Amino acid sequence: MEGLSGLTGDLVLNTLRQIIPLIIGVIVGVVALEFALYNLLAKVLKVRNALAYTLLAPAAIAILAFMIYPLFFNVLLAFSDLKRDTFSCYSPIARGNCKLDHLYGLDYAINNFSDVFFRVRNGEIVGWGRLLRTEESTFPVLLGRTIIWTVVNVIFHFSGGLALALIMNQRIRFKGIYRALIVIPWALPGVITALTWKQEFHAEYGFVNTLLESIGLQPVSWLRDPVAAFVAVTFVNIWLGIPFYMVMLLGGLQSISAEYYEAAQMDGAGAWDRFRFITMPLLKPILIPAVTLDVIWTFNKLDLIVIMTGGGPEEKTNILVSALYNAAFGTAATQELGFAAAFSIVIFVILFIFAIAWITTSGGLKEIYDR
Amino acid sequence: MKHSKMLFGLLVVLLALGSFGFALAQDQLPAVDLVIWSQDGDSNNVFLAEQFQVWADQFAPGSTLEIVQKETEVLRNDLLTAGLAGSGLPDMVLGPNDAIGVFVDAGLLQPLDEMFDLEKYPFNLAAAQVGGETYGVPTNAGNHLMLMYNKSLVETAPETWEELIETAKAVEEANPDVQGFAYNLNEPFWFLPFVHGFGGGTYDADGNMVLDSQAWIDAYQFVQDLKFKEGIVPEECDYACADGLFKEGSVAMILNGDWAIAEYLDTEKSPALGEENLGLAPWPALPNGERPKPFTAGKFISVPVGVEGDKLEAVKSFVTWLTTDPGAVEAYALGTSRLPAIAEVTVDPETNPILAASAEALTTGVGMPADPTLRCMWDSVRPQLEGVMSNSVTPADAAAEAQISAEECIEG
Numbered sequence: 001m002e003g004l005s006g007l008t009g010d011l012v013l014n015t016l017r018q019i020i021p022l023i024i025g026v027i028v029g030v031v032a033l034e035f036a037l038y039n040l041l042a043k044v045l046k047v048r049n050a051l052a053y054t055l056l057a058p059a060a061i062a063i064l065a066f067m068i069y070p071l072f073f074n075v076l077l078a079f080s081d082l083k084r085d086t087f088s089c090y091s092p093i094a095r096g097n098c099k100l101d102h103l104y105g106l107d108y109a110i111n112n113f114s115d116v117f118f119r120v121r122n123g124e125i126v127g128w129g130r131l132l133r134t135e136e137s138t139f140p141v142l143l144g145r146t147i148i149w150t151v152v153n154v155i156f157h158f159s160g161g162l163a164l165a166l167i168m169n170q171r172i173r174f175k176g177i178y179r180a181l182i183v184i185p186w187a188l189p190g191v192i193t194a195l196t197w198k199q200e201f202h203a204e205y206g207f208v209n210t211l212l213e214s215i216g217l218q219p220v221s222w223l224r225d226p227v228a229a230f231v232a233v234t235f236v237n238i239w240l241g242i243p244f245y246m247v248m249l250l251g252g253l254q255s256i257s258a259e260y261y262e263a264a265q266m267d268g269a270g271a272w273d274r275f276r277f278i279t280m281p282l283l284k285p286i287l288i289p290a291v292t293l294d295v296i297w298t299f300n301k302l303d304l305i306v307i308m309t310g311g312g313p314e315e316k317t318n319i320l321v322s323a324l325y326n327a328a329f330g331t332a333a334t335q336e337l338g339f340a341a342a343f344s345i346v347i348f349v350i351l352f353i354f355a356i357a358w359i360t361t362s363g364g365l366k367e368i369y370d371r
Numbered sequence: 372m373k374h375s376k377m378l379f380g381l382l383v384v385l386l387a388l389g390s391f392g393f394a395l396a397q398d399q400l401p402a403v404d405l406v407i408w409s410q411d412g413d414s415n416n417v418f419l420a421e422q423f424q425v426w427a428d429q430f431a432p433g434s435t436l437e438i439v440q441k442e443t444e445v446l447r448n449d450l451l452t453a454g455l456a457g458s459g460l461p462d463m464v465l466g467p468n469d470a471i472g473v474f475v476d477a478g479l480l481q482p483l484d485e486m487f488d489l490e491k492y493p494f495n496l497a498a499a500q501v502g503g504e505t506y507g508v509p510t511n512a513g514n515h516l517m518l519m520y521n522k523s524l525v526e527t528a529p530e531t532w533e534e535l536i537e538t539a540k541a542v543e544e545a546n547p548d549v550q551g552f553a554y555n556l557n558e559p560f561w562f563l564p565f566v567h568g569f570g571g572g573t574y575d576a577d578g579n580m581v582l583d584s585q586a587w588i589d590a591y592q593f594v595q596d597l598k599f600k601e602g603i604v605p606e607e608c609d610y611a612c613a614d615g616l617f618k619e620g621s622v623a624m625i626l627n628g629d630w631a632i633a634e635y636l637d638t639e640k641s642p643a644l645g646e647e648n649l650g651l652a653p654w655p656a657l658p659n660g661e662r663p664k665p666f667t668a669g670k671f672i673s674v675p676v677g678v679e680g681d682k683l684e685a686v687k688s689f690v691t692w693l694t695t696d697p698g699a700v701e702a703y704a705l706g707t708s709r710l711p712a713i714a715e716v717t718v719d720p721e722t723n724p725i726l727a728a729s730a731e732a733l734t735t736g737v738g739m740p741a742d743p744t745l746r747c748m749w750d751s752v753r754p755q756l757e758g759v760m761s762n763s764v765t766p767a768d769a770a771a772e773a774q775i776s777a778e779e780c781i782e783g
Contacts (some may be wrong), residue, residue: 083552084473084477084743087451087476087477088477093458094477094479095481133753133780134755135772136774203605203607204606204607224606224757224765312754313758314757314758314761315754335451335473
């Protein structure tokens with residue numbers, strides 16, 4: 001509650017004194033390990049491409065430690081009954097007697113996954129399960145809201161980014177300055193952006209309502225009205241996402257040879273036809289991965305919602321990932337980590353199916369695979 | 372002969388010094404490096420660090436204390452994560468009592484009944500007891516909400532809500548840039564006192580959670596009316612809003628807790644307040660004549676599992692000294708503008724009128740239990756209160772829905 005009041009010069013210096021030796025130690029350690037690994041592969045084991053394996057090793061180890069292992073652990077958690085009152089069974093140091101006869105099992109996984117979707121009482125399904133504390137925080141409602149959120153964001157990201165890229169691709173003055181200004185939202189840390197916009201959407205002291213009032217409109221309770229709050233977070237995420245598309249598409253536009261346009265113009269093609277039959281098809285190899293990434297990022301956009309609204313008011317700005325965060329670690333956390341792990345796997349499966357279906361049907365990666 | 376006498380005298384002095392040193396060494400503990408996770412604010416943690424140094428110099432020279440500040444939710448999640456991993460737990464945890472139930476349920480705290488002389492803490496020990504065992508030693512009593520006002524804008528504290536509404540409107544009329552009254556509108560901790568004032572509570576006599584009684588409906592109605600009928604609270608206001616406006620003199624009256632008093636007395640951090648302008652009072656009385664009753668407890672130090680040997684001895688010694696030595700209590704509890712948790716240290720209204728007013732407000736509160744199911748109440752009430760305060764949910768519906776949600780939460 002006291003913000004940065006404790007961030008003194010001494011504290012910063014002390015922190016740097018602790019961190020800098022650690023960073024130097026890590027660098028020296030990695031170089032020493034790389035050297036030892038290269039010698040082992042090249043000189044002792046006589047492996048071909050020893051240098052390539054050596055250089056890949058840090059990334060491979062990092063992926064194993066920070067992605068594969070947590071993923072495996074998460075799946076394991078989904079097969080557990082880990083919650084507050086069974087905590088002592090899973091903790092090597094907690095007090096108390098364990099009342100479970102087994103720690104991991106299919107029965108727990110079935111319960112955890114069914115709890116994501118259904119409310120089960122005495123073996124019977126009695127309705128949709130509440131993922132948080134209100135009647136509306138059920139899986140279908142949250143999935144529907146997440147789809148609306150993703151579709152609206154991606155459409156505006158794409159159209160806004162494309163419009164700006166087309167403008168930036170023209171011969172205009174001070175193009176570099178405009179481009180730098182447009183990229184700023186993307187370059188800013190998400191936490192700062194979210195906190196700043198949260199203040200700007202404040203009903204009484206925010207810039208947005210001041211602007212509305214100055215043009216004769218009624219102020220809006222942006223962060224207290226559920227619909228207005230959803231509009232606010234969507235607006236901010238659109239603002240955040242446009243620069244990504246602009247940068248990607250501008251690169252794509254600049255790689256299209258002017259000869260295509262000149263030839264089309266000589267054949268009598270209008271601006272719309274040139275856009276439709278030259279620009280869009282040639283942007284496709286960039287557009288498909290960009291849309292895929294954008295869908296995944298937007299679907300998983302956690303920080304903005306948690307910081308701006310916390311999923312409220314009335315839990316009505318939650319999307320699936322923010323609901324998962326709130327269920328596992330937020331203010332409404334029940335410490336049911338087995339359930340939370342199952343919930344996260346469901347979200348992962350949805351995105352995985354989408355990514356496979358989208359990439360295969362759109363043919364966006366065809367050129368890459370065909371090479 | 373002369374030399375013999377001198378040598379004898381020197382021997383006596385050395386023996387005396389040696390035995391004194393031996394006696395001192397008997398009381399001293401081996402040097403240890405301790406870690407405490409503190410939910411308290413950084414400025415209050417400075418007092419904790421100072422007191423630890425005083426203790427270490429006297430009882431365990433060379434000992435160190437690393438204070439890691441963590442917000443409430445972060446502290447809860449991190450302690451559970453460390454407990455699951457089986458390593459990384461701190462040697463002490465300092466925080467309010469409402470997380471103690473969760474940690475006890477998870478088996479991560481040691482019972483303290485055999486470690487400390489708990490009879491020394493007569494006021495609020497029950498707030499740290501779960502299942503008949505004690506899991507926290509109070510560093511202060513309080514953690515209670517009260518009415519805080521800026522004396523340069525409001526001369527005397529209103530005694531009733533009717534007076535408060537009139538005062539707030541009068542302040543706004545006289546000072547167009549000043550908000551009359553503000554508080555953390557959507558946070559249930561600020562709402563529960565109204566429920567208590569209307570005669571309600573969280574549990575019935577049998578220990579069942581009851582969130583849909585008439586008292587709850589009346590309380591929802593009352594806070595909704597404050598906003599939509601009387602119009603005396605801002606359209607939206609959270610903790611940071613009320614706190615920030617009060618510090619800069621842009622709001623005349625707020626509801627806040629004893630943890631904020633130290634900052635409000637510091638004119639560097641609160642230019643509009645300081646000792647001269649800060650006024651504290653109990654909550655004004657409701658139309659039924661009762662005052663809203665804030666939850667009371669305090670801040671407690673708990674000892675996680677796995678702390679043993681020299682570290683445990685040091686923790687026992689330090690916590691006992693910090694919470695019972697009159698000098699330490701005055702320096703730490705009173706230094707952070709909190710109320711002492713022991714009877715030996717009292718607040719003198721003549722020399723410390725601010726803390727005396729805080730003590731008076733404390734007497735109007737009700738004890739907050741450490742029951743882990745209390746979280747189900749907080750989490751179920753929060754979204755309903757948000758609905759009431761945005762006028763999208765009726766008080767009766769809010770109460771009914773909170774009850775259903777809490778029951779489901781408790782069932783798991």
